Amino acid sequence: MDFSLSEEHRMIVETARRFVEEELYPYEAEVEESDTLRPELAAQIREKSIELGLYAANMPEELGGGGLDTVSMCLLDRELGRANMALNYTVARPSNILQACEGEQREKYLFPCIRGEKVDCLAMTEPGAGSDVRSMSCKAERDGDDFVINGVKHFISHADWADFVILFAATGEEETPRGPRKKITSFLVDKGWPGFTVRQGYKNVSHRGYHNFILEFDDCRVPSSQVLGVVDQGFDVANDWLGATRLQVAALSLGRCHRALEQSLDWAVERKQFGQQISKFQGVSFKLADMKMRLHAAELLVMEAAWKHEQGAMEDMDAAMAKLAATEALAFIADEAIQIHGGMGLMSDLPLERIWRDARVERIWEGTSEIQRHIISRSLLRPLGG
Structure with missing residues (x-):
């Protein structure tokens, strides 16, 4: 069992991380304060992401997309997830469901979405x-x-x-x-x-x-x-899409987890109280340990589900466990990060209060945490007649 990233995976992570830091982070304060993404800024981000091959990376190469496999897409979304949602979602991942387009639908809807001409x-x-x-x-x-x-x-x-x-x-x-x-x-x-x-x-x-x-x-x-698709069979189309979308939510959540943990580690080392770094106090260091453990466990579930999806072996339970673990890890890590920072954690000078606010919806959309638990328990009990 090999848990290492390939050279291609590392390149994707490095490219996406640099893109996020250079093209998205500088505009976070503007979007957060105005609650608006300027059209010209969205166009700028879109053009840059197309240039780097990050746009429509989830679509097959033969359709004009980036052709990234599921593991690669999760790594990309993890890095994009570090930034404000409006900014990172401008790097569009057209809905996989559009691959059901046929005939003229492809020219009118599918291909323009892949080229960045339609959303x-x-x-x-x-x-x-x-x-x-x-x-x-x-x-x-x-x-x-x-x-x-x-x-x-x-x-x-x-x-x-x-x-x-x-x-x-x-x-x-x-x-x-x-x-x-x-x-x-x-x-x-x-x-x-x-x-x-x-x-x-x-x-x-x-x-x-x-x-x-x-x-x-x-x-x-x-x-x-x-x-x-076919009349009366809309769910056949949707079911393929829902699993991939839950993985996307999970991967985006991992990105915020990483950013909150990194911010907390830096703060714990730099901040001093009572004559020493606050990282020396178990009340802080144990929080960091728990944050890392929850993040790593969630990341393994997400990447395993992505690997299974690529092998055609992912079950509903795999995607449900990935989303549940990642979104609940995000809620825990965001809250603990603010606790470590104290009052500063709630100030808009840092990204933590934004991450904390944004974390709440992740346990609701694309299937609530309760729905994910239902999927998991149903998968366990049905084979036993339960």
């Missing part, structure tokens, strides 16, 4: 259907060669940047041994389409500059050519 966003969550996506009420009813869509989506990230939406809507019901179950279909819907409105979402504590939005569909008519 996608995913619309699944609803006010009455969060983790229980099968209960979504947004529906698409067939009318001749079209579908007429009605409903509301919310908590839709970066819909302001997006040119189009990957929308999931109910298109009927089917009987199952556990009762009626909604059939789900995914659609590609352009912003500006008649009957489709994007509204400002909710103000929140996490990820300044990276906003959520409310999407309203009122008799929005889209042709059947906008179906992504």
Whole structure:
């Protein structure tokens, strides 16, 4: 069993780390204070990331992407995760679900996203259907060669940047041994389409500059050519995407963990109280030990899941354990980092209060910690008849 990084992996880490430090860190204060990512700054970051081969690195080379494997993508996202979310997400990773595009859809949606000419966003969550996506009420009813869509989506990230939406809507019901179950279909819907409105979402504590939005569909008519994948089989497309996205959240969380721990180590050595470095006190040094242990354990779970994904052997439980461990490690490490720094930890002069604020949402989106525990326990108990 080899835990070492290849030369290629090390190059990815070094390139991404340098990019983050030189191209993203200098603008963190601006974005945090203004809660805005200027379009010209976003364009600057995008151009630089394309030049370095970091943009759309998750997409296959034959489609024009970077062609990085899952382990490499997790290493890249770990480094990008060190910076403010609005800044690091400008280095777009188009949704893997777009690989389901066929025919003209590829020219209109897939390839422009890979080239950095368009941005996608995913619309699944609803006010009455969060983790229980099968209960979504947004529906698409067939009318001749079209579908007429009605409903509301919310908590839709970066819909302001997006040119189009990957929308999931109910298109009927089917009987199952556990009762009626909604059939789900995914659609590609352009912003500006008649009957489709994007509204400002909710103000929140996490990820300044990276906003959520409310999407309203009122008799929005889209042709059947906008179906992504197969009608009534939207979850077949989504399931492949969800595992990779949970790994992305986990990897981004690891980046913040590393930054908070590094900041804490430097502070523990530099800060003096009662005539000595505070690292000499067990109250501080033991915190650092626990932070390192939690981070290392989470990192191993994330990288193992990424390796399994690359081998085609990753199960739902692997991605769930990776996300759960990384996001909960982030919550612990961010809190302990602030405790080590005392009052300074809560000041905006340091990145810790931002990391602490941003950490909270990671245990909620892309499946709450409770959902991840459900996935893990279900995987353990089902083979035993439980």
